[in-house]
Amino acid sequence: MAMKGKKRLQVLINWLGPFLGLILVILIFSSLPEVQDRFLRLSNFKSVATQSVIVALGALGMTFIIIGGGIDLSAASNIALSSVVVAYAINGGIPPLIAILIGIFLGGFVGFINGSLITSLRVVPFIITLGMMGIARGVAKWIAGNQKIDAPLTWVNELMAKSPRPSWLLMAPGVWLMIVLALAMAIILRRTVFGRHVFAIGSNEATARLCGIRTKRTKIIIYSLAGLFCGLSGVMEFSRLTVGDPTVAVGLELDIIAAVVIGGGSLNGGEGSILGTMIGVFIMAFLRNGCTMMGWPNYIQEIIIGAIIVAAVSLDQFRHRREA
């Protein structure tokens, strides 16, 4: 009887796990007298939500990649490239909507190249996307002439505005977009055949091949999809900054990957969830938010987040070993 109770507790912990982490972070900062009142305000929560959009969008695509057993180090460079291209286009007089679409599809195209190279050359995703990281960033700097591109204000810049124009929206349109897309991706991942294929490939690619799954094609789709998300994230980055800055988001790919991993994604593939990823995004966002409020220097944030990544993955390994 004690065994069954123990097992049920374990299932509960598994399910709550990532949530607990988030609750813990919020509790900690709510208990610190210096920031309590400012931290727990609605306006602060809205702020955190808005600040999460860029990483979250990148992380949605990264979730698919990591579950499929791959990795994408070029995500942040892709975001920067996209933001530069959108700025360039708007600056050049192209209607904002078209500019946005160009940015998104360019991101998708970069992802498509990643996927194609990974499946055709016998080189691991780490290396291919490492190379693309430099290439995309370089192209971004090239297009921008190695400086920031100013662009006239358009409705695009409203997307990440903390106080949105139609005030009934309550939160920036970017935040709603993030939520809707997260829901959509969660459904695709868990309830479509494509999602099953992604899990299968990540869990055991040999088995997936044996069962007639077109692994090459699926992988290209995964990387292209992630690229589209990076493109969209780049649009949001531009919206936030109002300029196209090729040096933006350096190192952001690590935040994106960290979010997926904290949320339960395994770098070996076959595991992960959109919900977990979103929680991972918010854990890091609240951490940064709280630390900034406390006036702690940036490096404290980095140390804490680094420690959390190790703790989250260790806990995950521990969980797996007990199950086996």
Place this chain on the structure above:
Amino acid sequence: MVESQVLAPPLRMKNISKSFGATCALDSVNFALQKGEVHALLGENGAGKSTLVKILSGAIKPDSGSMFLEDSPYAPSDPLEGKKKGISMIYQELNLAPHLTVEENILLGNEIQSLGFVRRREMSRKVRRALEVVNHPEISLDTPVRKLSVGAKQVVEIARALVDEAKILVMDEPTSSLSLEDIHRLFQIIKSLKAQGVSIIYISHFLEEVREVADAYTVLRDGKKIDSGKMENTSLEELIQMMVGQRLVEMFPRVEHKIGEVLLSLNHLKGKKMQAEVDLNLHRGEILGVAGLIGAGRTEMLRTAFGLDSIERGSLKIGSVSFIKGYPWRMIDQGMGLLSEDRQGEGLALARTIADNMTLSDFSPYCRFGFLQIKKQNRAVSDFIQRMKIKAQSPIQPVLSLSGGNQQKVALARLLHQEADILLLDEPTRGIDVVSKSQIYEWIGELARQRKAILFVSSYIPELAGVCDNIAVFHRGNLVEIRPASEWDAQSIMTVATVGRAIENA
């Protein structure tokens, strides 16, 4: 000729027994080795040969029995101790670091240290001496190991054993990946080793070679020692007889079925990973057994036919459609299904659910506009679980929580679920319990009755004899002979598998 020592034999193993759970791997086995002797250790798969040498090397401890090296007791606690006492193992999967040179590999773990510094000159001298003994043209001290052929790599391992000052060398299936030239060279090396007083335990299925190189033999069967003696006094037939034994015919459920027209034919099919061309016709309602030693190329043929490995030349025909290039998805569409011999590594995605594994090759019955109708999927899978008596609590249980036999049933269920007409089964009953085995035999018979075509690759001759209509025997990549099952017996199958042709009775 090396005289056998009147003094203590280099190795004596007395009454060695070892069980793994309920399985008895070795039952009171006695084994003795003479100095400078090449002693063949023979037996079918599962006879206990690897267990015996693993105990000798120190990798496992016996449940009972004792070992003596030159009459002093020997009970190693780990393989390192075995190595120090002069016992070196050369496994089929070579233990070399591909990026290091020959010299570095040989000295791995063996660096002579003096006050913390490595004595280079002495090391090089030892290695050079060893390389002189083996005398291989490809090998020099600084060649990176990854540039060497398989035969040369093996020789490096032998050189390492010499530097380790091995007195007893165990070679496990040394020739299965070697060319004739390499085999010749290996035998020369073995001769020089013998002259130096090294004793060799030689494990191999290739009886013709064994008879050429070995002085003595010991045959194991089902964990027991059947006999040992001098090779020159024994014939090939006698050895096979001892290995295979007079077994009672096991009970296999027979399901009546009729054999119809050709459904699958392989025409001069040669895949990149296949050693030779294969021609084969498989009929509806036929259970065609495929026998042969490990490495005979049966799995490679199945994988090439299924499109997992690429085709070099030749073609295959399913019904009236010919293919010169195959992909798994195309073959599955044409009604083919493959049950992999590597259940855990390839046959199943262990972390995924039973439902996903069972339907992985065909989601279409539950796919509506790309969305998976999960309830429908679970219902269908529950149905299969019941019909095939799979011991599971629910369809959404992860497959790794099932026993081996039940895991295999899930893998087989996938082929049934995709309604495969041509089933390629690679060692379907390997490593599973007896009850599951007989259930699988029953389903195979039932599938034949439903006019499916079945290729049944197995290394277990009794089940081939009990279940199949016809049996094909492979040898080194060639399909040597197909006969109706009634015209084969265990002896003749083994003979063709090991020698490559039937031996005329004297």
